[in-house]
Amino acid sequence: MHKFRILICGAGFGQIYLEALKRINSEFEVVGLFCKNSPHSQLIASYYNIPTYDDISQVPENINLVCVVVKSSVLGGEGTNLAIEFLSNGYNVMLEQPVHEKDILRCITIARSKNRIFWVGDLYSRLESVKKYKKYVGKILCNNQLSYIEVDFSSQVSYPLCDILIEVFPEYRPFKLEDRVEQVGPIQVVKGIISDIPIIFKVDNRADPKSPDTYLNVFHRIKATFDCGSLVLENTHGPIIWYPVMYITNGISNYHQFTKYNTPELYEDSVNLLWKSPYNSFSDIFRYQWTEALNNIFSMIKEYSEQKENDLNGKYQKFLLCAKYWNMVTKKIGYPQIKNNDNYTRFSVSEFDNIGGNYESDF
Template sequence: MRKLKTVVCGSTFGQFYLEALSRDKEHFELCGLVAGGSERSEKCAENYGIKLYNGIRALPEDIDLACVVLRSNVLGGKGTELAVELMKKGIHVLQEHPIHPKDLIFCYRTAKESKVFFKTGNLYANLPEVKKFTRCAQELNRRQKPAYINVRMAAQVSYPGIEILMQAMGSIHKWSLKSSVKDNGPFVILSGTLDDIPVTFEIHNEIYPQDPDNHMYLLHSISFVYKSGRLTLEDTFGPVIWNPRMHVSTELYERGKVTGSFPEYMKEVSASVLGEFEGCSFQRLMEEVWTQAVLGDALSMRGFVLEEENYACKAQREIMCSQIWNEITKDMGYAKMIENCRHCVVTAKELEAVIEAAE
């Protein structure tokens, strides 16, 4: 089985890629880190026993795959330019989101001209609870059309949020945003339709410039509302909850007594956590869950490269995702810059003590 000789570009979030690829020596050979030569980059190269490259010109000619984990052009970085240069050198590219739709189309065009594969990474879609939610939503969609969708997310992770939404719906053929509420707290509220289904986006649109990847009130929380109930991805890391719709037949009141026999559907519990779920620490999320999700993206890319899987549909979905994301970001406007942020900790044990004290 041929291993893909792989390099990682970027040493911040790129550390998850380094860890993921180093764990799968059957499918990947981690050959180096492309970074600016900071102390952090030197530590990464030393920790994983790989060579540190200050630019792609110094890369060996036999590199198969590059994971570009740098800010793209739309975020003021040079990730997209680097991805294009790598593809022109005959290297397949897996690039971290978000990517502007025009840049994304250009990347796919470059990949075709260079006879390589290109793909955007989205570890969130590979997370266990997200996959559970999308599978359940797809099954419910086959039975009933959603009556309403609510999406809550942070602006920093809105791009993968759209990808999760697209997977849950199966496909999105048309969309429109009709109204917005801004400057009324930390969340921007957008409303519109996705394939004629009413949808509301509640987006936390604040950024602390000194630490832009933190201080989000949430990552993702998505609810699909049906005539039969409500399916909710409570958090990016779960749980997935099913709330059957409450229905009390008028016939039950006719008997003049609230006790007695009830129909089977009223014996269902009012809320169910679907599948096996156990909350895990943020430490385990970083060390295991995120790393495994990143590896899932890399293995998907490997399938395109070695098995020459047809990825035309995937490319079309990615472009549509980028277009929807771009429209949403335009409507929600620039993020509000906030100051003097610090991390606050309240443990579940503290809250449980409040409950116990009240009993």
């Protein structure tokens, strides 16, 4: 069987891609690492036993996908230029987010002219937790109205948040934000609407310049409130919890009437764990949840590449819409505050042992 051959560009976050390809099924093959040949890059390539390339002229032609896992131009990196160069030379390309809307449009134009595929990395919306949450939302919407949405997130993952919202609430357009941004301590509060549904964003917009992708108190927490209750994705990777409304049947006001026959809703649990991943440590999230999501993306791109006429217009519109939403959000919240994490002290869950409780099995 012909393997789907993948080249990774970048030895930073690109390690997540390399680890994923090491773990997933045999239909994919890593053919090399495109990098600056620094000692760090050479160490990574040696660990995965793959060759390195530092010029596109060295790259084999029979590569099915180039994953550019390098900061794009919107973050001051070379990722966009690399994506354009590989597309122009006839390669399918996936570029890691965030990517500016105009850069996506430029890459799409080149991809179409070369009959190639362009993809913006959408790992988070491919997570099993997000797919489950979308299904639960869809089930509730069959017979209930969405009242409002509340979202907590760290600014470092604002781009995938927009992707998740588009994925989970695909029918809700347009997206508008109020001009006013409230500063509440370290948190920024932004209000808006999706279609006619109110949405409130609470943003932890802090970062340590020495390590900007760490010290995230939250990735994404999404609470969708309906007439019948609230569905909460407690963090990007789960769990998912259902909180039904407290409802008492009309005409029943005496406590002795609260029976399973008269008021069955009062006998259902007030907190319901709907889904939890078996992989919950951060290490397992990287190794298993992210690996599964990347496998899903690679499989989709492989499927598109094998079609004689692939219709990517829907995907391209989603990529552009996500970038547009992200631009709106980042313009509102502005640059992050400086957060010095030098004094970080780890607090282990085991320190709750003396208090009591059953934290291991509750959720």
